[in-house]
Amino acid sequence: MHESEPGAAPTPQEHAAEPDPEALGQAASPEAEAGGLRADLAALVDDARTYAEAEIAFQKTRAALAGKAVGRALTALVLALLMLNLALIALAVGVMIALAPLVTIWGAIAIVVGVLLLGVGGLLWAALRDGRLLAALFGPGEAP
Secondary structure (H helix, E strand, C coil): CCCCCCCCCCCHHHHCCCCCCCCCCCCCCHHHHHHHHHHHHHHHHHHHHHHHHHHHHHHHHHHHHHHHHHHHHHHHHHHHHHHHHHHHHHHHHHHHHHHHHHHHHHHHHHHHHHHHHHHHHHHHHHHHHHHHHHHHHHCCCCCC
């Protein structure tokens, strides 16, 4: 029993097309191979150029965005440090006002300035220690 209808099979003329030389085991002409190779190389060079241009444009855009973000971050950091400085000044003044009735104004000033100088000394000592560590890490000689 045939499931296809009679006459549905393609005729040999419908499949008859130009024979492909490579399919028949014959080599294509050298001119055709050279032309195809040139076209492939030209397309490769064009694609590489397009990729390089797109990459350069992307990196320029990324650098511009990074520059803007760094500028905003530095501005915010500087403003935060200024506000912290003002807060510490207000704290120092408040402590002097609170201590003044107990130890006179000169005693309050001496206590606040002394504590602040001790804090500065501690921070300088820590910075000096870290600086020596960095010098030992990147300088000639033995590591610490």
